[in-house]
Amino acid sequence: EAGVTQFPSHSVIEKGQTVTLRCDPISGHDNLYWYRRVMGKEIKFLLHFVKESKQDESGMPNNRFLAERTGGTYSTLKVQPAELEDSGVYFCASSPGDFNYNEQFFGPGTRLTVL
Amino acid sequence: QKEVEQDPGPLSVPEGAIVSLNCTYSNSAFQYFMWYRQYSRKGPELLMYTYSSGNKEDGRFTAQVDKSSKYISLFIRDSQPSDSATYLCAMSRGGGGNKLTFGTGTQLKVEL
Numbered sequence: 001e002a003g004v005t006q007f008p009s010h011s012v013i014e015k016g017q018t019v020t021l022r023c024d025p026i027s028g029h030d031n032l033y034w035y036r037r038v039m040g041k042e043i044k045f046l047l048h049f050v051k052e053s054k055q056d057e058s059g060m061p062n063n064r065f066l067a068e069r070t071g072g073t074y075s076t077l078k079v080q081p082a083e084l085e086d087s088g089v090y091f092c093a094s095s096p097g098d099f100n101y102n103e104q105f106f107g108p109g110t111r112l113t114v115l
Numbered sequence: 116q117k118e119v120e121q122d123p124g125p126l127s128v129p130e131g132a133i134v135s136l137n138c139t140y141s142n143s144a145f146q147y148f149m150w151y152r153q154y155s156r157k158g159p160e161l162l163m164y165t166y167s168s169g170n171k172e173d174g175r176f177t178a179q180v181d182k183s184s185k186y187i188s189l190f191i192r193d194s195q196p197s198d199s200a201t202y203l204c205a206m207s208r209g210g211g212g213n214k215l216t217f218g219t220g221t222q223l224k225v226e227l
Contacts, residue, residue: 004158033214042119043159043203043217056212091158101147101166101209106158 002026004107006092012113018080021110025074025094031055032075033095033104034067038088046090049075082114118142121204121218130227134191138204138218141185145206145216148180150189153201153220162202163189166209194225 005024013019025032034046046065047057051072060067064083069075079086089109095102121138128134136150147166151159165171168182177190187206191198201222205215 031213035215035217040219042117042121042219043205043215045214045216048212048214056214059214093158095213101164101207102213103161103164104213104215106151106160108156108158 004092004094004105006090006107006110008110009108010111010113012115013082014115015084016081018078019082019112021077021079021090021112023075023077023092023094023107025092026096026105029094029096029105030072031095031097031102031104032069033093034075034077035091035093036088037091037109038085043091046077079112082112084114087112087114116141118216119204119206119218122221123219125222125224127224127226128194130194130196130225132194132225134194134198134223134225135188136191136202136204136221136223137186137188139184139186140206140216142206142216143182143185144208146209147207147213148178148187149205149207149215150176150178151203151205151217153203155200159203159205194223196225196227199224 032049037043045059048055049069092107093104149164150162179188201220203220204218
């Protein structure tokens, strides 16, 4: 079974440009999460989808970030316009079901560098 | 103040040593406690999870949770060079959302 995949693995952009990150969860997983790790800090939650609906977007830093999950399958995270402080590693995770606890399976991450 | 505190290390031990990793937390609402292992340029991989207080053992790994002290630990017995990685503690309240709150991670190196 394929794991969580993320594309691209690395993106280098100029400040002010737009970048779109993609996550393909494990097939059949209704829950999809986005997390971010900036240099020297802990991994932080950004938002959570259940199928195509945003369940919790309390971690989104500001309105320059837009996440979508059309059709409840893959998800995209767009940063527009990118700022220097957006640099970091963006992780996607997915989990099945609607239980009290579900293991979250993480993708390898997208390393974003904003110059 | 961070919700979860974890010593970033680095921690270097000889092969075969017992490794002790730990985290403290401040939010008493956390019910699920996880340990993830992350190799360089990879995503976090779940090692173990524990619900509420208690111990859990899986092979060379033992996880302990003491909710009264808000303190969790991971012990690795007979450490191997392949255990060299960053170990992340993570916690959640459970329920529908289940978002994870992470520590910064401890970098471990097991030397031959």
